[in-house]
Amino acid sequence: MSALRLAAIALLGVWHRDAAAQETPPPAAAPPVSFARQIAPLLTARCAGCHQPAKAGGKVLLTRHAELLSSGDPDEPLLVPGAPEQSALLAVLLPREEKPPRMPKGAAPLAAAEVELLRRWIAEGARDDTPAAAATTFTMEQPPVYAQQPVITALDFSPDGAMLAVSGYHEVLLYSVDPSGRSATLAARLVGLSERIQTAVFSPDGARLLVVGGSPGRFGEVQLWDVAQRKLERSLPLGRDTLYGGSWSPDGKLVAFGGGDHSVRALDVASGELVFFNAASEDLALDTAFSIDGSHLVSAGRDRALKLFQVATQQFLDNVTSITPGALKGGLQAVDRHPREDALLIGGADGTPKTYKMHRTQKREIGDDFNKLKGYAPLAGRLFAAEYAQDGARFVVGASAAGKGEVRVYALENEAPLWSLPLPTAIYAATWRPDGALLAAGGFDGTVHLIDAASGSVLARFPAAPLQP
Numbered sequence: 001m002s003a004l005r006l007a008a009i010a011l012l013g014v015w016h017r018d019a020a021a022q023e024t025p026p027p028a029a030a031p032p033v034s035f036a037r038q039i040a041p042l043l044t045a046r047c048a049g050c051h052q053p054a055k056a057g058g059k060v061l062l063t064r065h066a067e068l069l070s071s072g073d074p075d076e077p078l079l080v081p082g083a084p085e086q087s088a089l090l091a092v093l094l095p096r097e098e099k100p101p102r103m104p105k106g107a108a109p110l111a112a113a114e115v116e117l118l119r120r121w122i123a124e125g126a127r128d129d130t131p132a133a134a135a136t137t138f139t140m141e142q143p144p145v146y147a148q149q150p151v152i153t154a155l156d157f158s159p160d161g162a163m164l165a166v167s168g169y170h171e172v173l174l175y176s177v178d179p180s181g182r183s184a185t186l187a188a189r190l191v192g193l194s195e196r197i198q199t200a201v202f203s204p205d206g207a208r209l210l211v212v213g214g215s216p217g218r219f220g221e222v223q224l225w226d227v228a229q230r231k232l233e234r235s236l237p238l239g240r241d242t243l244y245g246g247s248w249s250p251d252g253k254l255v256a257f258g259g260g261d262h263s264v265r266a267l268d269v270a271s272g273e274l275v276f277f278n279a280a281s282e283d284l285a286l287d288t289a290f291s292i293d294g295s296h297l298v299s300a301g302r303d304r305a306l307k308l309f310q311v312a313t314q315q316f317l318d319n320v321t322s323i324t325p326g327a328l329k330g331g332l333q334a335v336d337r338h339p340r341e342d343a344l345l346i347g348g349a350d351g352t353p354k355t356y357k358m359h360r361t362q363k364r365e366i367g368d369d370f371n372k373l374k375g376y377a378p379l380a381g382r383l384f385a386a387e388y389a390q391d392g393a394r395f396v397v398g399a400s401a402a403g404k405g406e407v408r409v410y411a412l413e414n415e416a417p418l419w420s421l422p423l424p425t426a427i428y429a430a431t432w433r434p435d436g437a438l439l440a441a442g443g444f445d446g447t448v449h450l451i452d453a454a455s456g457s458v459l460a461r462f463p464a465a466p467l468q469p
């Protein structure tokens with residue numbers, strides 16, 4: 001090959017390299033940090049349990065951009081846009097020589113990447129890009145204003161039967177119910193972070209109210225309210241999706257709940273510490289119940305299984321329901337434990353109430369459904385509510401089918417219902433007053449029905465929430 005040709009090839013190679021270099025764009029600058037998409041979710045997940053309108057620790061609020069600018073000590077601003085080194089918010093999240101960060105109090109420090117994200121956002125000017133539709137924060141002083149009734153997903157009577165908790169939007173509404181069951185008066189509104197309330201259930205002694213819910217696709221939350229003081233004792237944001245099916249241990253020391261992440265968790269009420277975690281479910285864990293002595297826990301889930309766990313060891317022990325394919329015709333929505341024994345009432349997609357023994361007493365065989373005690377006459381559609389009466393001799397279920405609903409009461413020993421109440425709207429919640437004389441039911445249209453438990457006749461109806469004048 002001639003020297004001229006070699007030189008031409010070399011020049012062509014240099015041209016190709018130069019052309020390729022010119023065609024390769026420079027690295028793109030990192031986009032500005034978003035308050036709405038990055039900072040607000042981070043503060044909600046890690047800080048809002050103690051710094052929100054219902055529980056403003058140190059008079060510091062971290063749920064809205066405006067509150068970041070106005071909260072805290074005027075001499076030590078929480079947030080100075082453009083100056084991370086002057087912002088107290090960042091200072092309390094950084095280690096102090098060999099000491100851990102001051103915040104979050106009693107919890108693991110933020111990851112270095114999370115702190116750096118906050119630092120970048122402040123350095124970039126701490127801009128607020130919250131959409132107008134998402135800017136509203138509700139408080140006890142400024143509760144939600146309703147243009148239409150909220151869907152009712154949770155109802156519970158207090159142990160003395162005087163109070164009824166009703167789920168709303170961002171709140172639980174407490175009603176004082178007349179002993180006759182013919183009227184109810186709004187007594188309090190417990191407003192918190194969660195948009196969606198999935199559970200509102202009184203503690204065994206009635207002193208506290210457990211609220212479980214969250215904001216779908218953003219966070220789950222567990223709230224513990226002091227009922228007498230109408231005060232939020234504890235808020236624990238958990239995970240990135242709504243939580244479901246809260247329950248109390250019989251001694252009132254633990255609360256359990258399921259999650260969209262297929263997990264079941266339990267918390268110590270006094271400390272707020274996680275004492276149980278298991279993710280054996282294969283789909284949403286939608287309801288939970290403790291055993292009589294509190295040593296075991298069950299969950300009902302969309303994976304068509306009723307699962308049994310041991311609390312102390314956090315172990316999954318068994319599927320209470322059959323593992324035979326096709327034995328259960330759909331997901332389970334609700335579970336309740338009998339007041340005096342470890343027998344479970346379940347309801348779900350097949351519309352058939354069933355009872356099961358909690359503990360297996362013989363070796364499992366493929367194809368068996370050994371723990372099943374009894375099946376009952378099915379309802380049309382899906383069961384969303386199932387609860388034993390305190391006398392243990394009856395239970396109530398609530399169903400939804402094609403936009404309509406039904407409430408039924410059964411005697412435990414009979415397959416046929418004692419009575420049935422068809423309703424023009426889907427029913428998602430039903431509960432007994434402890435004396436067994438009154439039922440409350442509600443669902444899609446936001447109406448609470450107070451029902452005579454003996455006859456199934458409706459004694460009173462009232463809207464879940466006050467409407468905008």
